[in-house]
Amino acid sequence: MLGVDEIGADDGFADCGGDSLGAMRIVSRILRETSVRIEVPELLERQTVAAVADLVDVRRDEPRT
Structure with missing residues (x-):
């Protein structure tokens, strides 16, 4: 999704070449695959795969409400 072959739990979104379009793709995929909604700013604040997980x-x- 970010054009990186391997990403570890402690790798940062920006460090892997992430940009605003990539962030939107990731939050969309998280919603589709987990039914959990996170916002782009939350992704950018947390940065690492582990923190987003x-x-x-x-x-x-x-x-759920």
Whole structure:
């Protein structure tokens, strides 16, 4: 998705060549594959794969309204 062959849990979005269009693609894919909505600024704030995964886990556990 970012044109990088391998990305580790501690790799940063910007460090992997991420830009605003890539961020939109990633949050869209996260929603499609996990049914968890995160916003682009949240992705950019957290940066690493591990931090975004933690946010997805937290959101998945929240009660839906």
